[in-house]
Amino acid sequence: MSSKKTNLRKGLINESSHQKGKLNEGYAHNVRIGSKIKDEGICSVPEQETVPPMPKIVKPKK
């Protein structure tokens, strides 16, 4: 289980089958500096539970 978790964090395997509906992005995006620091226990800030829907994107007229 722990190696599966590590692989998820490293983005080696797709999260979708394990963490359905949590974040709709792969963990590949999650290889960020912040996660690394937090995992080491320097600062314990939890992740947000839900990501608000994206605003309507207005493209500038050309």
Added chain:
Amino acid sequence: MGHFYWTRLTQKKFELYYFSEHFKRCVKINRIINILCAIASSSSIAAWATWQQLSFYWGAIIVISQLIIAINEILPYQSRIKILSDLSAELTPIYYDMEKSWYRVANGSLPEDKIYDICYAYLKQWNAIEEKYFRDDCLPISEKCKSEAEKQKNNYFKSNFDLEEE
């Protein structure tokens, strides 16, 4: 690509609210301890003068409350009050810069690699500040602070952005 940036942006706003909730919590604990100790010691002095036969108990209450006041100065939440207020003051301008950049990300005026560069530059700055303040301490996970931060973050984005329907 916009979603990648958006997720980080909302997470950072969540973190700011989370720090703010922790700050309020620490201030509240500090205030309660100070008030209780002040009431206990001053009322014990008055009670001692009135009921001298219980002097041992009044004396004990005064000693304990003075001890708590002395210990209170070195409890972790005492230092967190300063840490969290300084931390928020440094992180808030970075968040506003991130939010400002969001408009360029959202209208498609930036290429993908540029969006990554901008996003990671902000994350790097953000984490350098967090690391600076949490070198010797770390915040306990508080479910109450978390749910309150979540609620405030959702309200913020609902009222400040034209969100798409879920």
